[in-house]
Amino acid sequence: KAGVTQTPRYLIKTRGQQVTLSCSPISGHRSVSWYQQTPGQGLQFLFEYFSETQRNKGNFPGRFSGRQFSNSRSEMNVSTLELGDSALYLCASSLVAGISSGANVLTFGAGSRLTVL
């Protein structure tokens, strides 16, 4: 069973540019979440999508956006990049959203490491 696939794995951008990251969840998983991870802040929740609808959103500015497609694949976009956006962006999928159960744990991808110069 294929895991969560994130592309690209590494990318370098300059301030002011925009970036789009892609995530393909595990087959059958309909919920996709995005996290930003930095050494100083740890794992910070960006947003969660389920059935193409955003269910939850973290405390990030509007420059951070995302969407989910009908096949559950998801993309996140960051516009007008800032130096502080340099981080590892992690995508995670689970079977469904909002259900607390042992079967509904998160599986993470390897992440997309973004460097903003």
Add this chain to the structure above:
Amino acid sequence: QKEVEQDPGPLSVPEGAIVSLNCTYSNSAFQYFMWYRQYSRKGPELLMYTYSSGNKEDGRFTAQVDKSSKYISLFIRDSQPSDSATYLCASNFNKFYFGSGTKLNVKP
């Protein structure tokens, strides 16, 4: 107050030591508790999960939950250098909540 708080570490122990990693949580509605392990430059991987209070053992790893004190622990017996990683505790209720992670270094 964050929903899940975790001892920040870092923690450095000699090979073979027993390691104790700890978290506390604030939401009484939390029922499932997870431990993730994250190696450098990789995404977190699920190590194990427990339901409600009690212990769960998987090889050298034991997860323990005390709901009365809202305390979550992960014990690693006979620690190995390959256990060197960042460990994240988590729970979910409507959405997932993560601790900040404890970096563990097991010295040969």
